[in-house]
Amino acid sequence: MDILSRMEELILLSVWKLQEEAYGLQIRTHLSELLNHELSVGAVYVPLKRLKKRGYLASWDSEPTDERGGRSKRFFKLTEKGVGALQQVHNVQQSAWSGLPDLGLGWKPVHS
């Protein structure tokens, strides 16, 4: 559709928000809380790989830490292309959610 899917958008935003802590399991936790719904591991790792392959994300592998089970992590950060894709999806959302007539169904979106 020439626009990020919802999951892709949420993952890119998660990487943005988590900054120096943006790696697979952390992203999964963050999004599970956001969605109030436990995501499977694959639900995060599969799109992460795709987003990287398409140039929306860059990644590098860390050294292991000395915590229990502290393996090497694969960290991600947004590329310029990734920011551009978020920009685009944000524009579409703004358009799509503006100018909605009153339906009398008890709710209207509020853009803080």
Next chain:
Amino acid sequence: MDILSRMEELILLSVWKLQEEAYGLQIRTHLSELLNHELSVGAVYVPLKRLKKRGYLASWDSEPTDERGGRSKRFFKLTEKGVGALQQVHNVQQSAWSGLPDLGLGWKPVHS
């Protein structure tokens, strides 16, 4: 994912915005302009049918009009469940797009 897909969201919003003119081809035109990208016919009709089956949309068939080719149209409107689903996706978006740190990449989302 327990949340509307992007296409589902856009179609529900289109039905909302188009009001008394919410039928397949019109929705297609509206979304094609919004996305700046010509959607195929199936890209609209397939999800429309699914959204109806799931109770997000109600529909009824009009009488033909006396315009050239003016066949009976299938009009749609949001159900309460449909409004609720939009409400939910709106909440998730608001959360996901708020509290983003400055990346110094030349852009930050503005919520009008």
Next chain:
DNA sequence: GTATTTGTTTTAAAATTTAGAACAAATACG
């Protein structure tokens, strides 16, 4: 060395998206 924890990869099924052919029914007009 065996258990436990943190982390990534893989895989296959399910669901969604997409393009476009097919079909349907209306008016136009010779």
Next chain:
DNA sequence: CGTATTTGTTCTAAATTTTAAAACAAATAC
């Protein structure tokens, strides 16, 4: 009438995305 054109919906198969969960890997704990 018959054929063309327009508006509209249905169908369908391929491509893509999502999802769950098993497998694998590597670290510390004891």
